[in-house]
Amino acid sequence: MTSRPRSKIGSHLLPGLAAVALFAVITAAVLTSSFGSTQGFPADANIVASVGRAMFGIPGADVTGESFLVAFILIALALDAALDGSLLLAKREEDGSTVTLLADGGRRLFGRDDADEEGED
Amino acid sequence: MAAFDFAPLIVLLPFTSFFVAVAAAIWRPNILPKGGALPGIAATAGSLLVSLWVAVEVLGGGRTAETVYVWSTGVGDAPELVFSLLLDPLSALMLLIVSLVATLVHVFSLGYMNDEDETGLPRYYAGLGLFTASMLGFVVAGNLLMAFIFFELVGLCSYLLIGFWFREAGPPSAAKKAFLVTRFGDYFFLVGVAGVFATFGSAAFAGPESFPAVAEAALTGEASVRTFGFGTQTWFSVLGFLILGGVVGKSAQYPLHTWLPDAMEGPTPVSALIHAATMVAAGVYLIARIYGFYALLPTVLAAIALVGGFTALFAATMGLVKREIKQVLAYSTISQYGYMMLGLGAGGYVAATFHLMTHAFFKALLFLGAGSVIIAMHHNEDMWDMGGLRKRMPVTYVTFLAGSLALAGIVPFAGFWSKDEVLYEALVHGLGGSPILLAAYGMGLVAVLFTGFYTFRMVLLTFHGDPRTELARNPHGVGWNVKAPLVVLGVLATTAGFLNMVPVHELLGFPPEYLHDWLAHDGGRSAFAGLTSEHYGELLHDWAGYSTVELSAILPGLVSLGLALLGAGGAYALYAGDDPEEHTEKLGAAKTVLYNNYYQDEYQVWLTDSVVKPLSRTMDTFDQGVVDGTVNTVSSVSLFSGRRLRRIQTGVVSNYAVLLTLGLTALVLVVGVLGGWFA
Amino acid sequence: MAVPPSYYLLLSAALFCIGVAGVLTRRNALLFLMSIELMLNAANVNFVYFSQFWGNVTGQTFSLFVIALAAAEVAIGIGIILVLYRNFDGVDVTEATTMRW
Numbered sequence: 001m002t003s004r005p006r007s008k009i010g011s012h013l014l015p016g017l018a019a020v021a022l023f024a025v026i027t028a029a030v031l032t033s034s035f036g037s038t039q040g041f042p043a044d045a046n047i048v049a050s051v052g053r054a055m056f057g058i059p060g061a062d063v064t065g066e067s068f069l070v071a072f073i074l075i076a077l078a079l080d081a082a083l084d085g086s087l088l089l090a091k092r093e094e095d096g097s098t099v100t101l102l103a104d105g106g107r108r109l110f111g112r113d114d115a116d117e118e119g120e121d
Numbered sequence: 122m123a124a125f126d127f128a129p130l131i132v133l134l135p136f137t138s139f140f141v142a143v144a145a146a147i148w149r150p151n152i153l154p155k156g157g158a159l160p161g162i163a164a165t166a167g168s169l170l171v172s173l174w175v176a177v178e179v180l181g182g183g184r185t186a187e188t189v190y191v192w193s194t195g196v197g198d199a200p201e202l203v204f205s206l207l208l209d210p211l212s213a214l215m216l217l218i219v220s221l222v223a224t225l226v227h228v229f230s231l232g233y234m235n236d237e238d239e240t241g242l243p244r245y246y247a248g249l250g251l252f253t254a255s256m257l258g259f260v261v262a263g264n265l266l267m268a269f270i271f272f273e274l275v276g277l278c279s280y281l282l283i284g285f286w287f288r289e290a291g292p293p294s295a296a297k298k299a300f301l302v303t304r305f306g307d308y309f310f311l312v313g314v315a316g317v318f319a320t321f322g323s324a325a326f327a328g329p330e331s332f333p334a335v336a337e338a339a340l341t342g343e344a345s346v347r348t349f350g351f352g353t354q355t356w357f358s359v360l361g362f363l364i365l366g367g368v369v370g371k372s373a374q375y376p377l378h379t380w381l382p383d384a385m386e387g388p389t390p391v392s393a394l395i396h397a398a399t400m401v402a403a404g405v406y407l408i409a410r411i412y413g414f415y416a417l418l419p420t421v422l423a424a425i426a427l428v429g430g431f432t433a434l435f436a437a438t439m440g441l442v443k444r445e446i447k448q449v450l451a452y453s454t455i456s457q458y459g460y461m462m463l464g465l466g467a468g469g470y471v472a473a474t475f476h477l478m479t480h481a482f483f484k485a486l487l488f489l490g491a492g493s494v495i496i497a498m499h500h501n502e503d504m505w506d507m508g509g510l511r512k513r514m515p516v517t518y519v520t521f522l523a524g525s526l527a528l529a530g531i532v533p534f535a536g537f538w539s540k541d542e543v544l545y546e547a548l549v550h551g552l553g554g555s556p557i558l559l560a561a562y563g564m565g566l567v568a569v570l571f572t573g574f575y576t577f578r579m580v581l582l583t584f585h586g587d588p589r590t591e592l593a594r595n596p597h598g599v600g601w602n603v604k605a606p607l608v609v610l611g612v613l614a615t616t617a618g619f620l621n622m623v624p625v626h627e628l629l630g631f632p633p634e635y636l637h638d639w640l641a642h643d644g645g646r647s648a649f650a651g652l653t654s655e656h657y658g659e660l661l662h663d664w665a666g667y668s669t670v671e672l673s674a675i676l677p678g679l680v681s682l683g684l685a686l687l688g689a690g691g692a693y694a695l696y697a698g699d700d701p702e703e704h705t706e707k708l709g710a711a712k713t714v715l716y717n718n719y720y721q722d723e724y725q726v727w728l729t730d731s732v733v734k735p736l737s738r739t740m741d742t743f744d745q746g747v748v749d750g751t752v753n754t755v756s757s758v759s760l761f762s763g764r765r766l767r768r769i770q771t772g773v774v775s776n777y778a779v780l781l782t783l784g785l786t787a788l789v790l791v792v793g794v795l796g797g798w799f800a
Numbered sequence: 801m802a803v804p805p806s807y808y809l810l811l812s813a814a815l816f817c818i819g820v821a822g823v824l825t826r827r828n829a830l831l832f833l834m835s836i837e838l839m840l841n842a843a844n845v846n847f848v849y850f851s852q853f854w855g856n857v858t859g860q861t862f863s864l865f866v867i868a869l870a871a872a873e874v875a876i877g878i879g880i881i882l883v884l885y886r887n888f889d890g891v892d893v894t895e896a897t898t899m900r901w
Contacts, residue, residue: 012825015775018782019821025789026813032798035805039855050857055864065857068865075868082872089879772897774832778823 124171124178125185128206131168131175131216132258135223138164139250146243155235157246162227165253169220172213179213182644186263186327200322205263207327209652210639211474215260215406218481222398223253225606229489230390232603233496239388245285249394252278256399260406265324265332265364268410269307269314272367272403276303279400283387295386302380306370313363320346320360326410328648333413337651340417340664354418361414361421364407372404372458375432379721382451389495392447393488396454397481405461405477412470413651416660419667423557426466426547430561430568433459435719437571441578442708442715445502446491449579453528454484456568460543463565467558468667469546470657471621475636476543479535479617483527486610490521493603494583497596504579505703509588513596516604518584520611527614529576530569530685537685538618540569541678545623548677553668569681573688581696589700624674808849815842829881829891833874840870 041047041063050061057067142157186207193202227249234245255274262268277300284296317324321332328334338344339353348356368374373381381401385392395401408415408425415421433456440452457480464473495502497514511518527536544565551558588594621636643650650656661667695701714720769780815838822835844863851859881891888895 012827015779015782015824016821018779018786019817019824022782022786022789022820023813023817025786025793026817027810028798029789029793030806030809030813032793033806035853038802038805038853040802040852041855047857047860051861051864054857054861061857063855063857065861068861071865075865075872079868079872079875082875086875086879089876090882773894774896775824775827775894778820782820782824 124174125183125187125206125208127171128175128185128208128261129189131171131220132254132261134164134167134171135161135250135254135257137250139247139254142243142247142250146247155231155242157243158227158231158235161246161250162224162231164250165220165224165227168253168257169217169224172216172220175208176213176217179208179210179644180639182646184209184644184646184649186325186648188263198322200318200324202266203264204267205325206261207263208261209327209649211409211652212260214474214478214639215402216257218478219253219256219260219398219402222481222485223249223256223394225485225489225609226390226394228602229393229492229606230388232600233390233492234388236600236602237496241285245282245388248278248282248285249391252282252391252394252399256403259403262410263326265314265317265326265411268407269310269367272310272371272407273307275400275403276300276307276371279303279384279391279395282391282395283384285388285391286386289386291383292386295380295383299380299384302377303370306366306368306377308366309363310367310370313360313366316360316363320348320356327652329651331413331651333411333417334651336414336417337660337664357414358418358420361418362424364411365421365425368404368407368462369428370404371407372401372462373432373455374404374428374459374462375435376721376725378432378436378455379718379725381455382448382718385445385447385451389447389488389492392450393485393492396450396488397485401454401458402477402481405458405465405473408462408465409470409474409477412465412657413660415465416468416470416657417664419555419665422466422468422661422665422667423555424466425462426558426561429459429462429464429466430547430564431459432456433463433568434564434571435459437568437575439715439718440575441571442712443575444505446494446504446507446579446583447488447502449504449575450484450487450491453487453572453575456572457484457528457540459568460540460565463547463561464543467543467547467561468550468658468661468665469543471637471640471654472539472542472546474640475621476536476539478620478636479527479539479614482610482617483524483534483536483614486520486524486607486614487528489603489606489610490517490524493517493599493607494521496599496603498592499597501590501592504582506590507583507588507593508586508590509584509593510596511584514584514599516607517599520607520614521584522580523611524614525576525580527618529573529689530681531573531689532682533615533618535614535616535618537678537682538622541674541681542621542623544569544681545672545674545677549669549672550667552670552672555665555667566681566684569684570688573685573690574692575688577689577692578696581692582701585697586701587699624678627674805849805853808845812842812845812849815839815845827892827894829877829884829893832893833877833881836873836877837870840866840873 045062047063050063050065053059053061054065055068055072057069138157138160141160145152145157186205186209188203188205190204191201192204195201227246230245230249234242239245252275255271255278259268259271259275262271280296280300283299284293286292287296314324317332321335323330323332323335325331326333335344335346336357339346340357346353351359370377381396384395387395415425436452436455436459440449440456443449443452457476461473461476461480464470464476491502493514494507494510494517497510497517498507523534527534530537530540544562547558547562547565551562619632621634622632623634626632626634637654640654642655643653708715717723769776819835819838819842822838823832826832826835844866847859847863847866849859851857851863884893884896885891
């Protein structure tokens with residue numbers, strides 16, 4: 001049987017009230033602010049071509065924008081790094097032991113435990 | 122000026138021998154023949170030769186005060202700290218004395234240490250080398266800070282050497298006592314050095330920038346110095362007293378004399394070195410070195426004279442009853458340095474220097490002679506176990522007798538001329554309008570009587586009469602290495618006084634007073650004019666108010682000679698027979714008091730127990746309670762709050778997210794309220 | 801008839817707060833990733849709207865970058881979730897509390 005998310009009502013939803021509160025204050029902020037009029041794009045402007053030109057810093061766009069060439073290269077590198085990183089994280093050792101990354105703060109390595117922390121509560 | 126170029130070698134040669142001995146002791150204990158004595162002898166003999174060369178150069182009018190090494194240039198107007206050489210007649214004379222005595226002590230050590238198969242000889246010779254180097258460095262020091270550094274090194278070496286036999290019970294304790302008592306004095310000296318720097322901005326001894334010169338200019342109003350709210354004269358006196366603290370500790374003056382008799386626990390050649398040329402001499406030499414400063418301060422001079430006179434008498438009385446030969450010599454040392462202080466305080470700069478020189482020779486002689494006796498007696502030092510050694514040790518006897526005659530001040534041996542001159546200076550300045558010096562003179566004069574007595578008691582008990590024990594009947598023989606230094610020093614102890622025969626000069630007009638001439642002139646170099654006895658005489662007259670009366674030197678000389686002979690005669694009458702009685706027993710309670718050194722040790726221990734310890738305990742309580750309490754409170758508060766605050770680090774990412782969200786909400790709220798939502 | 805600016809902003813805020821609520825109430829790491837995607841897209845809505853508002857394509861272009869970054873973030877996030885699964889035998893984020901105090 002497949003498991004799928006089910007709505008459950010309970011105290012675990014209590015932190016969600018923080019999100020509601022956040023929405024309330026943002027709404028209050030938005031509603032108490034005044035905005036100018038929307039400028040909009042010219043009716044005959046070629047928006048997609050303009051986005052493409054902005055992305056590579058090519059002049060001659062119908063709608064102006066800043067050049068994102070450097071950002072583009074950086075994003076390309078970031079995506080590459082993320083891909084490599086995800087592969088690294090997902091990789092399993094040859095002999096079947098757990099992955100290279102130790103996410104337990106080194107406790108298994110050094111035999112440290114929370115024993116010295118008990119009794120504090 | 123070639124000799125002055127080699128002058129640093131005087132210090133560096135013994136220093137090198139120290140390093141050689143240490144290196145040998147660490148890596149190849151048996152590589153050095155005679156346990157390291159030979160490099161030491163070679164080094165000190167080399168120092169002696171260079172010192173002679175320097176002395177010849179100085180005799181020809183050469184003087185130098187040069188900077189050897191700057192070790193702190195100072196920021197802004199902070200003073201420069203340097204090592205500098207000062208070679209003038211006083212330091213040249215002292216160099217000769219120190220290097221000569223050190224050489225002889227090294228040679229004597231061959232007999233006293235090597236021939237007795239002592240262990241740890243490289244350590245011993247390393248100590249001797251460093252000791253000699255430190256004292257020579259102190260002598261040539263051109264400024265007060267450098268002098269202080271070597272002063273402390275001398276103290277360290279005395280600690281190392283007094284405690285040489287550290288496996289026995291007595292020496293380590295004696296070494297600690299010597300170290301701590303002199304350190305107590307040096308503490309004041311250190312404050313004084315800092316005070317001199319703060320006041321004058323310079324601690325040099327020679328030249329127009331030197332602090333005695335600046336002090337003189339400040340008193341005449343030609344220069345201004347920082348006096349920290351005191352009157353100029355008052356503040357200088359405070360500085361003078363502070364430096365005097367170090368002198369009193371090192372030169373074993375009352376009340377810091379208690380370390381010196383205990384220091385007899387060290388090997389006898391070391392005692393000779395400490396008492397004749399190095400450690401103890403350092404204090405007196407320091408005053409002589411900066412006499413241009415002390416000559417401005419009548420209060421300090423009077424205190425020096427009184428302390429000196431009192432110490433001379435006080436120590437002499439304690440020497441009357443001792444049983445051990447080295448103890449008698451120890452108290453005679455304290456007493457004789459009292460005379461030097463008396464001489465300096467009474468304005469007799471030349472006299473005190475003269476006595477420093479003759480005392481170096483005859484006291485080294487006496488200690489080495491005592492060492493020879495101790496070898497012969499298989500390290501039994503009790504004079505009541507001796508007797509009759511005269512016939513079995515003729516060389517030791519004759520030289521020891523020469524030293525004793527010099528110590529007692531019998532004409533024409535060296536001590537007579539110098540002690541007589543010290544007393545004469547005290548008398549003429551005392552009669553010339555400084556009556557307080559007469560009190561010091563009186564004490565010094567009485568001490569002459571006691572000196573004669575205890576000296577000849579010692580000689581008679583040791584060498585005369587019948588042997589009282591089997592040891593004394595069959596003494597151990599001594600070799601050339603013991604006899605040779607004794608002979609050299611014996612000759613010097615007999616003749617050194619001819620350098621400066623004031624009464625004879627007065628009577629016959631010749632021979633010249635060589636030492637007066639030696640110390641009086643600046644050799645035509647005006648930069649050194651402030652270091653001459655002529656200049657000191659002017660200062661004493663102008664500032665300390667010392668003036669002299671016309672008085673023949675012959676009559677006071679005869680008085681002190683008479684007293685010395687009386688003391689010696691008393692000793693002869695009491696102890697001359699074949700089998701002398703222990704007359705000290707008849708003194709009763711007085712003997713007990715004297716034998717226990719006036720309970721000075723007990724008094725100082727009592728002072729420590731009843732004053733210093735409660736004070737320290739109070740300070741400890743304050744420190745533990747208030748200072749540490751504050752620190753502990755701060756730390757426990759932060760520890761406690763840290764222990765509580767870390768609870769928010771639950772490790773559950775949702776909780777962090779809640780906090781973030783609430784934080785953002787609060788931020789928006791704050792911005793909103795500030796932006797006027799409810800306004 | 802133009803839509804008033806506050807509508808866009810409220811839409812964006814609602815999207816964002818739904819994402820936040822997801823992060824706050826869910827314990828499944830995969831749902832975390834989806835919620836974060838919601839928040840990123842709330843930002844994109846704003847970008848695109850303000851691009852129109854100022855008559856400038858910078859916002860639109862930037863929203864493309866945000867989408868690319870979201871892809872990178874998901875790649876890393878999935879990797880982390882895999883590690884989480886191996887180390888704690890599950891994807892419940894409240895179980896992984898070994899990095900507390």
